[in-house]
Amino acid sequence: GYMPPWPASDVGVPLQHSMALDQSEIDAVVAWADAGGPLDVDPATPIANSVEPAVSIRPDVELTLAEPYVGSTDVRNDYRCFVVDPGFTEPTAISGYEFVPDKDEILHHALAFRVDKTSAEKLRRSDADDDGSGWTCAAGAGMGVGALGGGGGSPTTGTYSQQFMAWAPGQVPTQFPEGSGLQFAPGDVVMLQIHYHFVHETPPDQSTLVLQRADGTPDELDPIEYSLYLAPAEIPCTPDETGPLCDRDAELARLNGEFGPVGALIANGLHAMCGTSVDELAVLDGTQASASCDHRVGRPGEILGIFGHMHELGVHYRMTLNPDTPDEQVLLDIPAWDFGWQLNYQPTDQVILERGDVIRVECTWDRALMAGEPKWVTWSEGTEDEMCYSAITTRRIR
Known part of the structure; x- marks a missing residue:
């Protein structure tokens, strides 16, 4: 058994399904630890979970990879x-979904896209042209969706797609409220993009996406929509660090070689989108760097889910609605980032996004957490790179 943390602070709006411990519970654990952690049962006693999960869904449709995928340590990301x-x-x-990783020790993240019937044929051709299960897909599969593209195509596939899921370690099933649903047309398929991170081993993976059917037909339900809100990342080497990759241009060239042109284009494109510059953000406070970006809401509706994502240098994440105004609301604040616990958070009280509202995302990273060769860290897809990635799931109010 394990005790899952609750990364979100109480600075933001109240959130459902909190796993936070109150002070009396913390005091009890501390006192038990101070006493040497004595057991009042036989150490061989099986641990039984007496608490039902906060969220569970029916496995109406189970979408498992047709064949296990086996990678190579020659391709780490x-x-x-x-x-x-x-x-x-x-x-x-x-009305709900759950991504079930088969080998979670090698999965960095997974994205899911609904793809229309016509575009699905293009994907199947890509699959047929590549040896093994699935096909190699360039970085940035979802970058044409949401805040960057308004809900259109995916530059990776050239297809019409709609992202509806971003999974990372620590997540639990997602269930939408009664009267709402993610809509599929006949012939629609799901494209899964899985980021495998192979360091020492490459066990075969055959992960599964579980779907729960909604009660009612799509025309009776409020549509579910998904939008991305991103910020740049620029984390230069400290004055005490040296190496060829401490030069940003050299690091971008490396990213271009590993991930293709998108690997470097995103880092610069986010500055154009956010009105920032490299010089503005590449300023360290000791070993820490920060970035933020304000976005206008393009998809109004009731917030159902809030998701923030950084990599292993992350230390603080925050998302704010209408910042620096009398109506300011902190939607999510994570003061001690943990890559192993990336949850979808649901507000307890109704929060409505209006068209033209502002969403601000803020991320802070710490180079002191970095291992390996010194390098300039910027936004890209590798586990050793960084992100300031956010998503909001909304229910369109009709």
Whole structure:
């Protein structure tokens, strides 16, 4: 058994399903530890979980990779895409989902996209042209969706797609409120993009996406929408660090070689989107760097889920609605970032996004957490790179 943490602070709006311990519970654990952690049962006693999970869904549709994927340690950051077909022959709505990693020790993240019937054929051709399960897909599979593209195509595939899931370690199932659903048309498929991080081993992975059907037809339900809100990342070497990759241009060239042109373009493109510059952000406070970006809301609706994502140098994350105004609300504050616990958070009280509202995302990183060769760290897809990635799931109010 394990005790999951609750990364979010109480600075933001109240959140559902809190796993935070109150002070009396913390005091009890500390007193037990100070006493040497004595056991009042036989150490061989099986641990039984007496608490039902806060969120669970019906496994109405289980989409498992058709064949296990086996990578290579020669490609440490391996991006692999897979088509999984739910087999919908009539308009269908989904009221919940869960990504179930088969080998979570090698999975950095997974994204899921709904892809229309016509575009699905392009994906299947990509799969057929690549040896093994799935196909190699360049970095940035979702960057054309949400805040960067308004809900259109994916530059990785050239297809029409809609991202609806971002999984990272620590997540639990997602369930949408009654009367809402993610809409699928007949023939729609799901494209999974899985980022494998191979360091020492490459065990075969055959992960699964579980879907729960909604009660009712799509035209009876409020649509579910998903938007991205991003900020740049510029974390230069400290004055005490030296090495060829401490030069930003050299690091961008390395990213271009590892991930293709998108690997370097995103780092610069985010500055254009956010109105920032490299010189402005490449300023360290000791070993820490920070970035923020303000976005206008393009998809209004009721907030159902809030997700923030950084990599292993992250130390603080925050998302704020209408900052620096009398209506300011901190939607999510994570003061001690932990890559192993990246949750989707749901507000307890209704929060409505209006068109034109401002979402600010802020991230702080610490180079003191970095291992390996010194380098300039910027936004890119590798586990050793960084991100300031955010997503909001909304229910469109009709």
